[in-house]
Amino acid sequence: MSNKLSKTDSWAILLITYNRVIKAIEKELKDHNFPNLEWYDVLWALERSADGKLRFNELGEKIDLAKYNVSRLAEKLSKEGLIRIESSLEDKRGLFAVITAKGLKTRMNIWQVYESAILKNFGSKLTNEEHLQLKKILLKI
Structure with missing residues (x-):
């Protein structure tokens, strides 16, 4: 690889690396x-919220999904018993996603594999100093 500075090259490498690591993590999750x-x-965003629930639009903002995708995803999670969908008392059209005990347990179980996959596919690739440098660089953006 050339040492010639190209800011667009850095961007491309960042995206390629991100996609490669995400694909590896997704494969490990699927394998388990x-x-x-x-x-x-979704489960992590709900768990971190004050009372385990968020309006669909808030949830979409936290996980960067369009409202129609949040609705579809919420339906799937609800069918699995990981969340409940509740109507707003103030606004009958407003919907909340609420994490269930099963959702909390599932999120923790997924995290065991997810964390291991992060460390394997990303964390182990850099030294501690390189991780600190990368953190400093990314926090500038």
Whole structure:
């Protein structure tokens, strides 16, 4: 690889690396019979919320999904018993996703595989100093 500075090359490498690592993590989750990362992201966002629930639009913002995709994903998670869907008392059209005990347990089980996959496919590739440098660089953006 050339040492010639190209800011667009850096961007391309960042995206390629991100996609490569995500694909490897998704494969490990699938190999352990877990759903994809979107499911984990929903459960994690709900778990971190003050009362385990978020309006669909808030959830979409936290996990960067369009509202129609949040609705579809919420339906799938609800069918699996990982969340409940509740109507807003103030706004009958407003919907909340609420994490269930099964959802909490599932999120923790997924995390065991997810964390291991992060360390294997990303964490182990850099030294501690390189991780600190990367963190500093990314926090500038």
